[in-house]
Amino acid sequence: MSFARVRALVVVGLLAVIALVFVVVAVVRDSQGNAGTAAGCPEGWPLADLTLRERKDVKINVYNATNQPGLARTVADEFSNRQFQVKKTANEKKQVDGIAVLRYGPKGVGSAHLLQAYFLNEADPGYDEKRTDDTVDVVLGNGFQQLATTTEVNQSLGDSGAPEAPKGTCPMPVKK
Structure with a gap:
């Protein structure tokens, strides 16, 4: 395998790991998880x-x-x-x-x-x-x-x- 091919695989792998980290952080820190449900409803609203x-x-x-x-x-x-x-x-x-x-x-x-x-x-x-x-x-x-x-x-x-x-x-x- 040539050096250029190894370098390309390392870059693609690194980008995939970074993308996975961003997705996990976005899901964990989602502040709109209760949007559109009664859990996000103000007290006393029907x-x-x-x-x-x-x-x-x-x-x-x-x-x-x-x-x-x-x-x-x-x-x-x-x-x-x-x-x-x-x-x-x-x-x-x-x-x-x-x-x-x-x-x-x-x-x-x-x-x-x-x-x-x-x-x-x-x-x-x-x-x-x-x-x-x-x-x-x-x-x-x-x-x-x-x-x-x-x-x-x-x-x-x-x-x-x-x-x-x-x-x-x-x-x-x-x-x-």
Whole structure:
């Protein structure tokens, strides 16, 4: 073996050892190891459940905030036909001008994200940190025309990405 070849192997070996040392130091001293988990959460912040549930596992209440009689019942039937768990329907006293408002708490963040797709991501979020259940209230507004089709829902979910924890909350640890 020539001297040039031995020198090249020594240099490559030395670079590999240095790279390995840098990787080990970076992993050991990582200060963001708890980022995105409840371990890095400030004291007292609620944990937001970001699990994107199947339709059959999502509980909803449907409210009519328009002048159109029977709208809540009609939409509730559509949601039931799509396998959602409709708990109750009623009329809302205060009218809503937009398409819909989704009211939910920390346990309903993932469910609200799924429901948002049924309104093509145009429903107004109504996050309430004090709410303790996982039910989402769907309040239909004057701008509501119809629920999205299955294809539109899938496209909307793809466009919106993964659910995000609302401001002032921390993501709940993922169950493995």
